[in-house]
Amino acid sequence: MHWLSPLNLWESHHRILNTWQVGTGDWLLDHTLFREWHFGQGNLLFCPGIPGAGKTVFASLIVNHLWTTYEKDDKIGVGFIYCNYKDREQQTLVNLVGALLSQLASKKMPKELVKLYEKHGLLQRSRPQRVFIDALASLLHRCSKTFIIVDALDEYADPQELMGELFRLQQRVTDWGCVLKLLVTSRETGTISKLFKNAAKIEIQAREEDIRTYLRAEFEKNVRLQMHMKKEPALILEIIDTIVRKAEGM
Numbered sequence: 001m002h003w004l005s006p007l008n009l010w011e012s013h014h015r016i017l018n019t020w021q022v023g024t025g026d027w028l029l030d031h032t033l034f035r036e037w038h039f040g041q042g043n044l045l046f047c048p049g050i051p052g053a054g055k056t057v058f059a060s061l062i063v064n065h066l067w068t069t070y071e072k073d074d075k076i077g078v079g080f081i082y083c084n085y086k087d088r089e090q091q092t093l094v095n096l097v098g099a100l101l102s103q104l105a106s107k108k109m110p111k112e113l114v115k116l117y118e119k120h121g122l123l124q125r126s127r128p129q130r131v132f133i134d135a136l137a138s139l140l141h142r143c144s145k146t147f148i149i150v151d152a153l154d155e156y157a158d159p160q161e162l163m164g165e166l167f168r169l170q171q172r173v174t175d176w177g178c179v180l181k182l183l184v185t186s187r188e189t190g191t192i193s194k195l196f197k198n199a200a201k202i203e204i205q206a207r208e209e210d211i212r213t214y215l216r217a218e219f220e221k222n223v224r225l226q227m228h229m230k231k232e233p234a235l236i237l238e239i240i241d242t243i244v245r246k247a248e249g250m
Contacts, residue, residue: 024210042200049187050187063078098132145181
């Protein structure tokens with residue numbers, strides 16, 4: 001379904017997820033506010049963090065967690081956006097909406113997209129933004145519940161534009177009796193903080209246990225370091241302790 005969007009966010013997702021260290025990030029999935037967003041009444045969760053805190057890796061962990069949980073459930077949708085300032089030219093609103101359409105239709109091709117393809121995709125005609133947004137609303141209406149994760153909102157050219165459309169979609173599907181749950185990671189700026197002033201909030205930061213797990217795994221991959229670990233385990237522990245002290249949430 002390349003005609004929907006030139007963006008390959010699945011490729012981005014897998015590349016980012018491959019940097020995740022197994023055993024890290026469990027604290028976020030177990031967090032009370034995350035579980036309330038996932039299973040409860042919370043429909044908006046804001047996860048800010050400083051540069052280098054690992055927000056994008058955490059976002060990929062959440063996407064992977066939700067996708068594997070609901071992969072076989074046609075009534076629950078999972079979509080995601082990885083914003084990147086380097087791709088601002090291609091990461092237009094219509095391209096991001098098209099990417100979400102592609103993700104949500106990957107389980108089963110809905111008739112709405114067949115008609116959209118016949119009208120706008122078959123001959124590579126222009127892709128009207130409003131038509132794509134309405135098509136996304138129709139797909140959301142087909143699901144009883146949909147999760148959309150937006151990573152690095154601060155790297156999108158106009159955060160208010162993107163979130164404005166998502167908030168309007170959220171209200172539309174709510175009026176139809178469906179649920180759209182939004183989770184957003186970002187650096188905090190004045191504009192972005194205002195967008196989420198009433199949202200539940202989890203600060204993303206590198207936790208001590210995550211840093212230790214990551215460092216031990218990296219040391220175990222290196223043959224020379226493995227030798228040092230065996231010969232001087234106290235020195236390795238001292239190195240890890242020093243790095244943890246200096247990490248400051250990064």
